[in-house]
Amino acid sequence: MGEYKYQLASFALFDYKGVETHLEKMAAKGWRFDQIGSFAWRFRKAEPARVKYSVTYVPEASEFDPEPLEKQKEMEEYCEAAGREKAGSWMQMQIFCSETPEAVPIETDELLRLEIIKKSMKKNFLFSHLLLLLVFLMNAFTQFQIASGNWLEFLADSSRLWNFAIWFLGIFYLLFDVAYYWNWLKKAEKEAKEGRACPAPRLYRTLSRIFLGILAAVVLGLFCSYNRNMVLFMMIYLIGIVLIILLLRKVQKTLKKQGMSKTGNWILTIVADVVLVVSLLGGLTAVVLKSGIHLDGEKEPVSVYEVLGREWKVYNEEIPLRIEDFMAAEYEASSCEAEETSSILLRLGEYNQKLFTDSVVLGMQYEVITVKVKCLYDFCLNAFFEKEFRHSSREEREKTEFRVVYETEQAKFHRVYYDGVPMAHDWLLLTENKIIPMTLYLEDLTEEQMEKIIKKFSD
Amino acid sequence: MPREKFQTLTEQMFYILLCLKEECCGIDIMSRVEEMTKGRVRVGPGTLYNLLEQFQSADFIKETKVEGRKRSYILLEKGQEMLWEEYERLKVLTQDFERLFDNE
Known part of the structure; x- marks a missing residue:
């Protein structure tokens, strides 16, 4: 075993009792508190001993002070006179130790102790928490604004969902921290008025650890989504x-x-x-x-095809519906492109297929929005229409209709009409869990073809 | 408000002010209080330090000399008044007690 041991600092600044008890337990196990680093508390190997640790606060102290404040030094002298040695400091917290069990406690007036804890917390904890909360809320609000611009993309993007969860957890943790302190303070004030010691925030470390565990899992989730x-x-x-x-x-x-x-x-x-x-x-x-x-992620074409002097990139990607699946087509080359994103809530696929002959390019492009959580279907359908009509005027919206042209038990095929006239290329297929807008640069679909398409998406 | 804060004195406050009837170094107050009360009242260094600071800003005591980091203090008129008030309060308590129990 090494000379030093490091432990993650998960104490609240106001939890003086927790710090004292923990350091005493460590000393009894042969690990003396050594110093506080950026992320962890360092303990030095030593003979197991009964060491009494006492924590007090200097509200004026700061990590940025060039040297301990005069007040800190004076306090140290007072403590030395009372048989206590300085062991370290953490922000406003001052840690002292003594191997004489009968040494007088550093704080013998609970109300006064609470007063200096309150001053220290106001200076450090509350200020930093409120500032962070503001930053987190602003970020969550910005993400919400961006998400509301296109809910479908947001719901289908795991990394954005995980990212949002991280900010949400951050906000929750900051609020929990402030509420926990507030609750502790009220209890401590009541106890101190009766001359009793402030209660130890027992659950704080456990809850902090649980939170860190959840956060680690969410960060891992975020990484897995990349x-x-x-x-x-x-x-x-x-x-x-x-x-x-x-x-x-x-x-x-x-x-x-x-x-x-x-x-x-x-x-x-x-x-x-x-x-x-x-x-x-x-x-x-x-x-x-x-x-x-x-x-x-990179995407490289497999070849390039030339039609009437224009070069087309040819891709060979897997798509759920090909033109050949529902109509006979003659062509010299075919290019299929797919772009998919998926989360636990939604799968969003954008696909297109082009058929090349010597003189013409035919094709289709479509989206498949698969709603994995049934209760989100209506929300997603609304979000889809919102996205479709994002740039349309009210008049255009009113003139656009989706007429059912073919239906089976599982699905409804719609054709898009504008001002009572069918649009040449636009179709919309709705199944139990899928929203499939299609743009077909082909001849009009027959009922037989529509059935084939429905069957393909019902598989 | 210091006046409101020190409306009544705790035992520790009382004895610290009492020690400062004569000029005394801050650090020595701890042992003096212990001696004076035969170990019944003990003032912790953190409590003492913060109380001295508060007494000073309430004009109960003043700093008389500084030797290195050792500061000495002495009681001021306001502090003396505070002690008297506390003494009178305790006296009333004692008299009430005696009256009640002497009558029995």
Whole structure:
């Protein structure tokens, strides 16, 4: 076993009792609290011992102070006189230890203790949480705005759904954190007025861990929804972010050592943060652009076909319905293209097929919107019409009709009419779970052909 | 508001102010209170430090000298008044108690 042990910091700043108890348990197991790093608390191997840890707060203290405040130093002297040594600090939290069990506690007035905890929380926790909440809400709102522009694309895109879940979880966690503190504070105030110790927020660590577990699962879900190139991009990005956090901690410490003022250190660290994040994002984007890597995945034509002097790219992709499936066609070459996205809620496929002869190009293009969750069908159908008429005037909307031209038990085939006249190419097929708008550059469909198409999509 | 805050004094506040009737270094207050109360009242260093700060801003005490990081304090008139008020309050409590139990 190594000299050091690291543990993820999942304590709330106000949970002094939790910190004290945990550090005492670790010391009893032979791990002395050593220092607090960017992500974890470090423990040093030592002989198991009964060490009494005491936590107090200096609301004015900051991680950016060039050296401990005069107040912190004075407090340390008071504590030393009472037989307690400084073990470390975490933001406003000051941690002391003593191997003399009978040493007087650092705080002997519960109301006063609560008062300084409240001051410390107001300065650090509430401010940062409200700021983050604002950023998260703005982001969730922007995503909602973009999603509402095309719900079908949003619902069929796993990565966007997972992404939205991450922001949603973030908002939920911040609200939970503030509510938990608020609830604890009310209880603690009641206890302190009776002269009793503030209650330990028992469930906090467990709930935080459960939340982190869920978050990790959602991030994993997000990664699984990406293609290989995007996973690589995100991995590099995440490693970059971790390195930036470590580097910023180093910058902050170096500036501190050089005696930079609190404000100076704060400003320079923020500037360094912005510069590093922009450089990381810019650098990665530049690499992606220069190398010609497609984050969406690449698509190469299998050949090129020339019709009347124009070149057409030929693809050979799997599509659910080919022209040959419902009508006899003569052609010299055929190109099939498919683009699909899918999530647990929806599958969205865009397909097209072109048939080439010496002098003509025939073809069709269609979308297949497969609703995987039945209750979303009507919502998706509405979203489809919204998308179709996005750029149409009210008059155009009113003049457009979808007339049922053929129906079976499983499906209804519609033809699109405008102002009472059938449109040359536009059809809409609705099945129990599919919405299939089709544009056919072919002759009008016969009932027999429609039945064949329905059968194909019912398989 | 400091006045509202110190409407009544806790035992710890009472003894800290009492110690400062004579000039005393902050750190020494802890042991003095313990001696004075024969170990019944103990003031923790964090509590003491914060109370001294609050007493100072409420003008109950003032800083008299600073040697390195050792600061000495002494009671001011306002602090003395506060102690007297508390003393009178405790006296009334004691008298009420005695009256009731002496009559029995």
